[in-house]
């Protein structure tokens with residue numbers, strides 16, 4: 001079963017530093033199955049044309065393929081309508097869009113934006129920019145020693161000045177799965193909308209934006225087996241429709257005159273310029289790949305890898321897990337006492353093992369734990385327990401060299 | 404006294420003895436462990452060169468026309484390379500530092516560590532060293 005899956009990912013045959021590649025940097029980006037690569041190739045060989053404005057055959061074909069992906073993406077996260085799906089470059093642009101447009105409509109001096117201490121910089125900095133622009137302030141939900149959000153403090157932070165809550169579904173640095181449904185429920189009691197950063201969630205758990213009650217949900221194709229450069233912003237239609245545009249340009253307009261321009265309806269009003277049609281069409285194959293495998297299979301496999309890795313890592317002297325959340329997805333972050341993550345990562349690389357070291361674009365979180373960074377191993381459907389053994393052996397060697 | 408070029412060649416000769424990466428890294432790590440850490444007074448924010456991955460502290464002073472560099476890093480491999488750079492560049496005149504060719508790192512297979520994309524602080528450190536040299540040179544020509 002696993003070998004059939006591996007066979008679909010050509011890059012796994014690569015050797016690096018004279019060793020077979022062990023790719024454990026899946027939280028940064030996953031590898032791509034052949035069907036995604038081929039879809040991209042096929043698009044540029046057979047279908048490439050600009051969409052929406054063409055009367056000719058190819059343009060029609062590309063338009064309907066592109067709009068088909070929008071409907072598929074809506075189904076993928078159970079959005080009620082394809083009009084609430086905006087294609088972006090990825091999570092970062094999705095958050096920036098909301099911070100910009102929602103900020104303009106709703107932030108004013110005295111407003112508060114709640115984020116958490118475990119956010120990726122992509123879900124911090126856009127809000128900081130918006131807060132600065134409108135005189136609002138940023139409030140932060142702290143993280144507990146086990147790497148979970150402190151919901152008691154969150155409840156105290158929520159107040160009538162809260163304009164929006166923006167938190168991550170799954171932490172990229174710790175793997176923590178946050179109780180976002182509860183977080184949204186608590187905010188909605190005060191009528192406060194919630195944005196969920198789903199970058200690390202969509203490849204690992206079934207997401208149902210209606211069940212969660214999310215007002216905005218952001219994710220990137222490249223972290224779920226799809227190509228880079230395309231992602232999604234889901235926005236509750238009524239809310240999204242009430243926001244001013246983000247970027248101006250072609251496609252997002254209704255009528256343009258030098259006196260006044262009126263804007264197109266959803267979703268087009270938020271997609272200025274020629275969209276990334278080719279990548280959207282390849283992204284479709286990535287969603288099919290996940291759906292055909294099924295989250296049950298995916299989860300079972302990842303759980304096996306996570307628990308095997310946790311057990312094996314425990315054998316190492318000086319191991320310290322950073323974050324031991326109750327519900328975890330895909331990621332193990334650790335340190336070896338006295339050793340620098342960068343040294344460990346460099347030596348692992350020499351053994352062909354690709355992990356991520358450093359602060360994982362979550363500097364506030366590293367500060368919270370008082371560490372320079374961690375070693376992060378993140379798993380995917382094509383990884384194996386044999387590969388974990390290779391990583392452990394490499395770590396043993398690294399410890400021997402560094403101590 | 405050995406010139407900058409001779410010092411670089413010496414290092415190249417030392418590294419020629421190693422036949423695989425592991426020996427090389429063991430040597431760097433050993434260097435990282437044995438080279439004394441710089442005085443706490445230099446391990447301060449104003450001397451910090453922040454890489455995303457590891458940190459480097461760099462201090463420079465002009466003594467008798469030569470620049471004395473003191474540097475340190477929190478990661479051992481980085482520190483080992485920091486030490487090699489100090490060995491070559493410290494106690495040299497500003498002109499010699501500005502002209503310095505660091506090709507020896509390429510020869511010993513460590514050039515990758517100087518790539519800015521490594522974010523280990525080394526690329527910025529070299530740049531900072533050259534900036535110090537430039538500043539000291541300007542100061543010298545004024546006086």
Ligand SMILES: Cc1ncc(COP(=O)(O)O)c(C=O)c1O
Pocket residue numbers: 027028089090091092093120122123168170171172197199200220361
């Ligand atoms: C939790 C989280 N949010 C946001 C991002 C940013 O995603 P992208 O770089 O695809 O925009 C990442 C990716 O590293 C992430 O892990």
